Amino acid sequence: MTKNQISGYIDTPIDLESSLCGGQSFRWMIKNKRFRGVIRNVIIEFQQKDRGICWNSYNNDDLNFINQIIAEYLDLNFDLKKFSERNLKDIAIQSSLDKYYGLRILNQDPWECLVSFICSAASNLNKITKNVQSIMKIGEKIGPEEIDYIFPSPQKILTFGELKLRNLGLGFRAPYVIDAALKIIEEKINLQSLKFSSYDISKKKLMMINGVGEKIADCVLAFSLNFSNAFPVDRWVRRSLINQYNLSEKLNNHELGDWARKRFKDDGSYVQQYLFHNIKN
């Protein structure tokens, strides 16, 4: 038997709290200042340490692989310093950077991300987390902790059924999750392939799913499909845009999103998260 447990250190500013538990992902558990979760079937723990973070993996000891999936998940190729420099004159972005420097856009599994944000409709962080974590437990348990599950496949969720999803507390969102699972099983949508389509086409495809409108589609595009120009507009970001950039209350969320995508381009997803955190907390 191998030990299966390895660790490492990443010397880059990463704010674990805002990145992992700030509303992009809902499956990280904090215990003794350690953030535990599952990335690509590998159980990982992160902890803030000195200028960066340290990590442990528990069911995989392939160092190259772990380094690679962590770098991908935490978007380590994105240069926050340059991001800040590009937006030096933007007071709203700078004031948020002061507080949340190290907040990063995650690269999550698209299926898990899609289900999570379908659950987010008219909900709140606590409730979404409960919903997502109970769905997660439909999947395979791979470790001793409460959080150590592989997120269930579309087929598994479909088999589990709408009624039981309702009973987990999803409410009116349950049939939406089922519709998403169905469209993926029937290959009407291939989430992985969306990475290689344009922003507009990928977004339209996602919005074919019942319960997925512009906001949820943008979240999935930004937080799991690597579309850095995606800019989800919820009521908080709406308020932030109107206040900080002096925009009219009369603009609807679609128009605000268009405005932001034009203005921030490939910084969009980062700008959105920084504005979101700054207005919420």
Place this chain on the structure above:
DNA sequence: TGGAAGCCTGGTGT
């Protein structure tokens, strides 16, 4: 074609 009601349900405020 825009705008508001309705949807599940847990949490918060009164």
Place this chain on the structure above:
DNA sequence: AACACCAGGCTTC
């Protein structure tokens, strides 16, 4: 204590 009201949105009318 019980009750209204709302929440990181979408669909329907």
